[in-house]
Amino acid sequence: MMQTVSALGQSAGLAPAEARLDQRDFARVAAIVGREARIALQPTKATLVFSRLSRRLREHGLESFGQYLSLVESDAVERAAMVEALTTNHTHFFREDHHFDHFKAAVLGELQDRARAGHPVRLWSAGCSSGEEVYSLVMCMLGTSRSEARWATDGDVKLLATDLSARVVAAARKAVYSEATVKPIPEAYRRQWLREEGNDFAVVDDARRFVTARELNLFGEWPMRQQYDVIFCRNVMIYFDDTATSELIARFSRLLRPGGYLYIGHSERLIGPGADVLKNCGQTIYRKEGSGQ
Ligand SMILES: C[S@@+](CC[C@H](N)C(=O)[O-])C[C@H]1O[C@@H](n2cnc3c(N)ncnc32)[C@H](O)[C@@H]1O
Numbered sequence: 352m353m354q355t356v357s358a359l360g361q362s363a364g365l366a367p368a369e370a371r372l373d374q375r376d377f378a379r380v381a382a383i384v385g386r387e388a389r390i391a392l393q394p395t396k397a398t399l400v401f402s403r404l405s406r407r408l409r410e411h412g413l414e415s416f417g418q419y420l421s422l423v424e425s426d427a428v429e430r431a432a433m434v435e436a437l438t439t440n441h442t443h444f445f446r447e448d449h450h451f452d453h454f455k456a457a458v459l460g461e462l463q464d465r466a467r468a469g470h471p472v473r474l475w476s477a478g479c480s481s482g483e484e485v486y487s488l489v490m491c492m493l494g495t496s497r498s499e500a501r502w503a504t505d506g507d508v509k510l511l512a513t514d515l516s517a518r519v520v521a522a523a524r525k526a527v528y529s530e531a532t533v534k535p536i537p538e539a540y541r542r543q544w545l546r547e548e549g550n551d552f553a554v555v556d557d558a559r560r561f562v563t564a565r566e567l568n569l570f571g572e573w574p575m576r577q578q579y580d581v582i583f584c585r586n587v588m589i590y591f592d593d594t595a596t597s598e599l600i601a602r603f604s605r606l607l608r609p610g611g612y613l614y615i616g617h618s619e620r621l622i623g624p625g626a627d628v629l630k631n632c633g634q635t636i637y638r639k640e641g642s643g644q
């Protein structure tokens with residue numbers, strides 16, 4: 352059972368001057384986040400909810416979570432801000448690097464053939480956070496020289512990067528990262544696809560131009576009009592319950608072209624009817640049945 356959380360991490364009654372998040376407040380927060388983003392907020396997250404939302408209370412000059420939640424329930428802008436504040440955006444370049452190794456060894460050649468044959472090539476980083484995932488993919492795609500990248504430059508190749516959070520989408524669009532953040536990028540890619548910008552590093556336009564970053568709730572309407580070759584949706588479904596995950600996998604499986612690939616996070620699994628057409632072909636990597644050509 353969840354305990355009331357206060358600024359001092361104490362139970363109800365011990366810090367009367369502080370705003371406190373009781374079970375009823377938490378249930379209201381969980382209901383809103385579940386409805387808006389299908390995020391299943393567990394009671395173990397009460398401290399996180401408290402600290403992230405305390406900031407929003409202060410910004411609005413409110414004294415209790417009850418007042419804040421009444422505001423959230425009546426104001427769509429604050430509702431979106433609350434959901435955004437409760438997302439976990441942890442990511443890094445070349446996270447779960449076996450996925451990128453697999454992409455280069457088993458997928459890239461086929462994408463190059465398709466692009467050279469005049470087919471569109473489409474990749475999606477779904478739940479992209481601040482963009483490290485999608486630019487890792489771009490670098491794998493482009494290789495370590497401009498000439499290696501020519502198939503993509505000359506072809507119809509596009510990557511979509513989407514997230515619920517406007518803040519991280521803006522960061523993905525900007526594509527400027529700190530020195531510590533770019534450390535996991537192999538040196539040969541760094542030299543080719545990053546340039547120094549003050550103390551930071553920017554993804555060069557020749558790489559960035561393949562990426563469209565936009566806000567998208569995965570449970571809303573999707574903008575794509577054609578099938579996708581590759582979908583990365585990693586460390587996103589862990590926040591959803593089984594019903595939401597199964598709905599999402601069914602949509603991914605429809606969006607993928609036959610022979611297309613889905614990469615998911617290390618602690619995630621495929622469930623529901625969509626999983627029937629996705630065959631495991633590596634650690635947390637799945638390929639849609641069909642010829643692929
Ligand atoms: C932990 S990050 C994962 C980032 C990246 N895919 C990776 O593996 O490094 C999870 C992302 O999913 C996003 N997210 C959560 N619920 C979402 C939803 N319903 N629609 C779209 N994005 C969502 C969050 O905003 C967050 O940026």
